[in-house]
Amino acid sequence: MKQPGKDPAIIGETRINQEAIGARLRQLFDEVVNEPVPDEFLALLSQADNHATPVDRDPDADQ
């Protein structure tokens, strides 16, 4: 895995560190996670639920 000539220690000296990038990356992702979920999602799921739940056992279900 080690590549001669490429010293990872050099990267540690740069101004913008990976920790800062990582924190921002999580922030970017979490901002969307923390948004309220649009109503459409639950409506769609309920709709799919009604479609996919037969009242009686589907004779093809065992195939």
Place this chain on the structure above:
Amino acid sequence: MTAGSAPKPAVDPVRDAAFRAQLVALIPQLRAFARSLTGDATAADDLAQDAMVKAWDARASFEMGTNMKAWTFMILRNQFYSEKRRSWRQTQLDQEAAERTLVAIDDPASPVALDELRMGLAMLPAEQREALILVGAGGFAYEEAAAICGCAVGTVKSRVSRARRALQDILERGDYVRDGKPAGDAMGSILAQAERLSHPA
């Protein structure tokens, strides 16, 4: 509880309810992952909704107690790439869309501005971007990310490390300026200048 290879039970309301509750809890994560793939809020919600319904329809093949987050992310990712194959133009990352995708809440204490990071991410190759998002923001282990992307663990590791280095490079050199928001600002000042020149006081 088993599913998949066992004969499908016709309806299992208890299992369905448990599945549904877990799926609903994952919607925010699915939306975030979709947003990072598409770079567009509207396209992302369409994608997340499709993935959610697909996951629900396939619930009998999910083994309860295993990692549903990884399972649904895999469904979403597959959906994204199959749609992309059908109409690459629609899902192509659009710089303008990426700009309005997320609200920038800036923290002056951080050396990395959110807008810059967004632009930098947009410049990464898709496979590097998704690997970095999964591991760096989604909280997945390399092994899980590999399962989601359908590739080897070593491949994910190298994609993540290349993405990190590239991102650092982009942010340090400010390359994002060429295609990103600052370019738009430059256009704004050119227009303002043109305005001044055409209306001499």
